[in-house]
Amino acid sequence: MPQAVGGEDQLVVGLMLRVLGDLPSNIIFIFSQKDAIALASLLTGKQVSNSSIMTDLERSALKEVGVILANAYLGALGSFVGLGLVPTVPELIIDMAGAIVDYILIELSCKSEFALLVESEFKEPTASVTGHFFLIPNPEGLELILRSIDK
Amino acid sequence: MKKIMIVDDAIFMRQMLAKILVAEGFEICAEASCATEAVEKYKTIKPDLVTMDIVMPMMEELDGIGAVREIIKIDPEACIIICSVMGQQSLVVEAIRAGAKDFVTKPVQPIRLLEAVKNILKLNQNLRLRRSGISVPAMPLPPFPSS
Numbered sequence: 001m002p003q004a005v006g007g008e009d010q011l012v013v014g015l016m017l018r019v020l021g022d023l024p025s026n027i028i029f030i031f032s033q034k035d036a037i038a039l040a041s042l043l044t045g046k047q048v049s050n051s052s053i054m055t056d057l058e059r060s061a062l063k064e065v066g067v068i069l070a071n072a073y074l075g076a077l078g079s080f081v082g083l084g085l086v087p088t089v090p091e092l093i094i095d096m097a098g099a100i101v102d103y104i105l106i107e108l109s110c111k112s113e114f115a116l117l118v119e120s121e122f123k124e125p126t127a128s129v130t131g132h133f134f135l136i137p138n139p140e141g142l143e144l145i146l147r148s149i150d151k
Numbered sequence: 152m153k154k155i156m157i158v159d160d161a162i163f164m165r166q167m168l169a170k171i172l173v174a175e176g177f178e179i180c181a182e183a184s185c186a187t188e189a190v191e192k193y194k195t196i197k198p199d200l201v202t203m204d205i206v207m208p209m210m211e212e213l214d215g216i217g218a219v220r221e222i223i224k225i226d227p228e229a230c231i232i233i234c235s236v237m238g239q240q241s242l243v244v245e246a247i248r249a250g251a252k253d254f255v256t257k258p259v260q261p262i263r264l265l266e267a268v269k270n271i272l273k274l275n276q277n278l279r280l281r282r283s284g285i286s287v288p289a290m291p292l293p294p295f296p297s298s
Contacts, residue, residue: 043163060163067161067206068236068257075238089160089208 008098012036015066015090016104019074022083023144025137026104027073029066029090030097031129036062039129059092066090073133081148104136153272154180156198158189158218159234160207164257168202168234171261172268186218193222193229200230200272202264203251205242216246223250228278230271234259 013036015029031039040048043061048054054062067090074085093100137145155177159165162184169179181196183189185207193201201222205215213221215233222229233246233254243254252274253267277287 057162057166060161064161064163064257071236071238078238089206 008096010097011094012097012100013062014093014095014097014100015063016093016100017066017070017087017090019085019087019135019141021086023078023081023085023137023141025085025135025141026107027070027087028100028104028134028136029069030100030132030134031062035129035131038127039065039124039131042124042127042129054094063090063092066092069133073135077135081145082151083144083148152176152178153199154178154196155268156181156183156189156192156196156201158183158186158201158207158215159204160184161204164204164234164259168259168264171259171264175265177268186213186215186221189218190221190225194225197226199275200232200268202232202234202255202268203246204234205246206235206239216242216249219246219249219251228275230275232264232267232271 011033013031013033017027019025019027037048037050040054040058040061043065044058046058048058067087070087070090074087077083078085155172157165157168157172157179159168165182165184169182173179180198181192183192189201189203190213203215203219205219207215219231219233222231227250229250231246231251233243233251234257235243235246235254236257247254252271255264255267280287
């Protein structure tokens, strides 16, 4: 997973949400520093110079992107597999890609040796912003998805 | 000038909605970042209209729908517009049943927001005119969200 965003040591901006409802999971959006700055600048209309000293407004703008994308994604997935999926309010973390991913995977490893990672890439053409979306279901959630697809 | 209160836990959304509404000549009389604050401010400020986010962190006892219920208890004719992300249809339906008058989905389209705000304010004004005996033509109601 960290390789998708430039390697474990790459400093990135992550948005983490938990999914409640029928499919307990975690969602992580990961942006490179450069893309997070470009997206925050695009949304706020102000030039952001450094992702590690983002203002509350810039952090809030990125979190709102996370809320909108997570709800749209989960709405579509929920309809497809016939499950009710509700995301929590996101947390914004600025850290190395490996640390962000470990935070979620360590929690999962207590329950299972395997995890399903669903990666989606989205692009904003005019500002050339790319983000990575990972849906990481808990083991019991993973079984639910597979059973729903089988039906 | 009509007074509007914006309720949203995200400062970015509050600023964005305020920008759209102020540009159209509305006054932002209050902002609230949680449901409890929204109810308290409604009691003292009595805005003409409220935009209400229904999904906010549960730091207090109330959520967005709870705030709609409390505001309607204070003022049964309160004009409340729900701001919600796509995929929250069941919550929107619950909020409308609790007394909200309309809804807009995020990302908010300025045209849709202004249309909802103007329609609801007009409907409320017509209701008051009719009560005072003045005849006003009927207006179409906003669509009910499909669940």
